[in-house]
Every structure is written in structure tokens, then in C-alpha cells.
Amino acid sequence: MSTSHPTLTLVQGDITEQTVDAVVNAANSSLLGGGGVDGAIHRRGGPEILAECRSLRAAQYGRGLPTGQAVATTAGRLPARWVIHTVGPVHSDSEDRTDLLASCYRESLRVAAELGARAVAFPAISTGVYRWPVADGARTAVATVRAAVAESPDAFDEIRFVVFDDRAREAYEAALADAADAG
Template sequence: MSTEYTALTLVQGDITEQTVDAVVNAANSSLLGGGGVDGAIHRRGGPEILAECRSLRASQYGRGLPTGQAVATTAGRLPARWVIHTVGPVHSDSEDRTALLVSCYERSLQVAAELGARTVAFPAISTGVYRWPIADGARTAVATVRAAIAAAPDAFDEIRFVVFDAGAREAYEAALAEDDGGR
């Protein structure tokens, strides 16, 4: 069902518990699981996700999924239909990699739209072990998602940002208020 607007929501919690069409995984390029969000999604989602990731590695991504790109698999045992894996950039003090972070959100939404996903849950991509500063990561995520919604206002019903702790929640609350003119 199409709506006139897409709801942007913020949840502090576990991304593996989100009942949405598509959950975005902050994956590493191997697509074979890891720590943080990636490890949690693979553990909770079960072997079906890993099997599809191995198949992708064997067929299309022999050298791994490039940073900023996105690809979908089953969600296995997660309460979602799909997992969209995207590889965020490692933060650098000497090189601006913002375009790669933006690409993670854009490509993930592109894949979600191609799948027909109406509800999508995003983690705070690159803000964990990849050391992206949370306030900047939140601003980038919110601005990029809002731009994508403006370009295709009927593509999604809800885009949900799912953060793990209070500090990240506060950063996303500030970014949502800032980017929304304080409303």
C-alpha cells in the first residue's frame, strides 16, 4: 500500500528483532559474518544467510562486496524477509570517505526498492569498529535517507534507524531534529 509520505522512526534496541521487510546489515566485505551488527544478524538469522552469502562470493563477489555497495539475501530466521548487506567505509582522519557512507544508504534503499520492501531498518553503519563518529554518521544517514525519500516519496512506508545505545539514540535524535528544521 502506497502512502503520501515515508515515516522515519528511531528505535533503541536490537536490529535482529525488527519486524520489517528488510534489515540492513553493516557487513564486512567477506559477507561471511563478523562482529557487531554483522555477527548478530548472522547468528540470529541462522545458516541460510551464510549459505546465500557464500553463494554470492562464489558467483559475483569473489573478492568480496565493495565498500559502498549493497546486496540482498534471505533473512533466514530473522523476523524480516530480506537482509541487505552493505559494506561501510572505515573512518579516516586524512581522507574524506563520506561519499562511500552515503552510497551504503543509497544502494541499500535501491536494493530494497527493487525487492519491493516497504519497511527497512538501518543500523548506524560504520560507527562501531569502523570508528565513524556517531554524530556525523547520524547526520549522514538521516540526510541521505531524506534525500532518497524526496526523490521517490512513494517507495517506502517506513525507514527505521535502529541504534544500540543511548549515545547513538541521542545523536540520531539530534540529526532528525536538525535535518527536519527542528520540528
């Protein structure tokens, strides 16, 4: 077991290329693939992921995976052991759904810990087609992950935030710096 807090790192790149124990998928509730991160993970990971997702739908999630929850499958051909699928909330200007977004990170880490995953890579959940403002999504992600790992500091070695573009990288850099300044 690790004797210190896990390292929080930021990478700008392709989440499907991350060599970690578990990659988090910003899935849609159907668990059957889609666009963005979800589509990329299913395409690169191959049919094994889809087969396990179909089994999960048939056995437990007939109506789909609820927003804010997480479930794991094989990673197929990805350089990871598992994919942890979580459904982020669609951003709303009229309703605060921050708790649902935070739940995606907490539940993904809970599943990762149950699997024994020591290194976990997260995308910027809900900040693409679900329209969550990137800076707010980054603050929520960093604060939630920091709080979760503070409760179980020996559970993980590394939590990696993997972002696709400069705008997201800058938002996560700011969120990580603010969190470090806060203590």
C-alpha cells in the same frame, strides 16, 4: 502504493528483533559474518544467510562486496524477509569518505525498492569498529535517506534507524530534529 512520504523512525534496541521487510546489515566485505551487527545478524538469522552469502561470493563477489555497495539475501530466522548487506567505510582522519558512507544508505534503499520492501531498518553503519564518529554518521544517514526517499516518495512506508546505545540514540535524535527544522 503509499501517497505520502515514508515515516522516519528511531528505535533503540536490537536490529535482529525488528519486524520489517528488510534489515540492513553493516557487513564486512567478505559477506561471511563478523562482529557487531554483522555477527548478530548471522547468528540470529541462521545458516541460510551464510549459505546465500557464500553463493554470492562464488558467483559475483569473489573479492568481496565493495565498500558502499549493497546486496540482498534471505533473512533466515529473522523477523524480516530480507537482509540487505552493505559494507561501510572505515573512518579516516586524512581522507573524506562520506560519499562512501552515504552510498551504503542509497544503495541499500535501491536494493530494498527493487525487492519491494516497504519497511527497512538500518543500523548506524560504520559507527562501531569502523570508528565513524556517531554524530557525523547520524547526520549522513538521515540526510542521505531523506534525499533518497524524496526522489521516490511512494517507494517506502517506513525507514527505521535502529541504534544500540544512548549515545547513538541522542545523535540520531539530534540529526532527525535538525533535518525536520531544515524542512
